[in-house]
Amino acid sequence: MGTRLALRIQERYDELTPSEQKLAQFLLDRPDEILASSATELARYSGVSKATAARLFRSLGYSDFNDVRLQAREERNRTGPVQQIPMPQVTTGKAMTLPMHLQVENANLTRTFEELRTDVLNNAAEQVANAGRVWVAGLGNENGIARILRILLARVRPGVHLISENAATWPEEFASTGPNDALIIIALRPWPRQIPTILAFAKTTRLKSIVITDPTSAGKAQRQEATVLNCHISTPWNEITQTTVLSMGQLLASAVANRLGRKANVRRELIADIAEEIEDGDT
Amino acid sequence: MGTRLALRIQERYDELTPSEQKLAQFLLDRPDEILASSATELARYSGVSKATAARLFRSLGYSDFNDVRLQAREERNRTGPVQQIPMPQVTTGKAMTLPMHLQVENANLTRTFEELRTDVLNNAAEQVANAGRVWVAGLGNENGIARILRILLARVRPGVHLISENAATWPEEFASTGPNDALIIIALRPWPRQIPTILAFAKTTRLKSIVITDPTSAGKAQRQEATVLNCHISTPWNEITQTTVLSMGQLLASAVANRLGRKANVRRELIADIAEEIEDGDT
DNA sequence: GGATCTATGAAACCTTTGTTTCAGAAATTG
DNA sequence: CAATTTCTGAAACAAAGGTTTCATAGATCC
Structure with a gap:
């Protein structure tokens, strides 16, 4: 890779x-x-x-x-000459066009998923599927993605929790974790300074940790013995795109569902039923 | 070739x-x-x-x-010459593979942005750029995306607010909106029943509304005289993908930034500076 | 607040790359 | 087979690339 x-x-x-x-x-x-x-x-x-x-x-x-x-x-x-989708160059000051947006997203997605190894993904999915409980953490800008991921995972298995953004409450939250749990961290550059703390904690508690991150930070995560899901997120102007990260989240949820098989489906249907009832019920 | x-x-x-x-x-x-x-x-x-x-x-x-x-x-x-990316067919029960995930995301993105008209996008961006305040609404599953979009927009202009998920507080929130504001609604199928209410309200208050939605619901939104940003979100298994929606959000934010030009940059830098200070400051 | 250390780009300095010239080899022609 | 033309690489030359040195600005440390 x-x-x-x-x-x-x-x-x-x-x-x-x-x-x-x-x-x-x-x-x-x-x-x-x-x-x-x-x-x-x-x-x-x-x-x-x-x-x-x-x-x-x-x-x-x-x-x-x-x-x-x-x-x-x-x-x-x-x-071998891998057919890479090129990231477009941009002349500074020039406006971003619609086709360029498409190409950028495309390039990032393609790189990300062509580079992702099936065994790494399966490994991550396995951990999430078999965990007692699952904790999802996403600080700052990544909080939105973390929430979505929590929902996606909660649809296919019970016991998926979001770790609050407020560092003050972490002691309480971590206190309820056990060595059979899984921790999913979403952290893009600039790598928030709290992440190493969380990872270190996870390591000592034998929590399985999965880090969804970008190439810049992948190394740091790997050093903490976490499973790393690497997402390409760069754009030709100096912003980043979270699209790839979300896509990775969906893929992970999907892989977990696959692994859980019938159980996941039962749960999905149950949730759909309840949602429908609520939608019909409240006026 | x-x-x-x-x-x-x-x-x-x-x-x-x-x-x-x-x-x-x-x-x-x-x-x-x-x-x-x-x-x-x-x-x-x-x-x-x-x-x-x-x-x-x-x-x-x-x-x-x-x-x-x-x-x-x-x-x-x-x-190169734009090629139609086919949405892969899947035989039920078969596991989803990694390349397939990529292809699905790709197909949706490509369709969405090739179909999106530049003038529609510009129109939406214009509304958001010129609005007094901007309100972002995303109910249920779309709440996560709405939060992200709010952050993206808040990075390039002031006065971007999230409409709470709790319908009970809407009266208060809507009370503070004016005819110069813009409302962005993210709503995918199943089209939540509260949306028409919100749209109707927007129409009477002369709020400019922009709806980010999927093809199923696009018609309904259009009928309410909203600007519609249409996202393809389907997958061969019966789930939807939010990736395209997020990408649309990034594109919109980008277009708004472009339209605001220097003002957006100043704000971005200001925010970056503050973020850095916080990151450095708190121990 | 001075002393020391670190990081950085400008510019000087080599090195490699690319173009042009030129003389000789190879082919063609009468 | 001589004259002519065409083709070719070696070598000279010009230009861009890459490295090192150095002065300076900024951080850090007493």
């Missing part, structure tokens, strides 16, 4: 300087760009100097940029 | 000199190699001299090799 360059970046991401991170970010988001562009261009795209670029590659353990490019090319040849 | 380079080569292949043909052949066989390699390398791979390479590109009508590379890159970035 990840290129060696990506792995090295994720390993050392935190130690990189801010401008190095800007460039590293770009490289993670658009891995194919390395093949097509010169180091000067990469630097320009991500708004840093050539000098910074040179420093980054060296500090990642390559002897020079040529070394990087050779490795990237070799890897491409090994994995 | 043919690149312009390939076309030019095929046109003139017979007139090329033997060593030029060797190189041309190579380029036809491995069209992606142009992006990854330098002219020197291309020459070496196909066993001709750099001089020959330079001559070939010139004789094909390019001013120099850089010209060739730029065109190739541009072609890679441009979306």
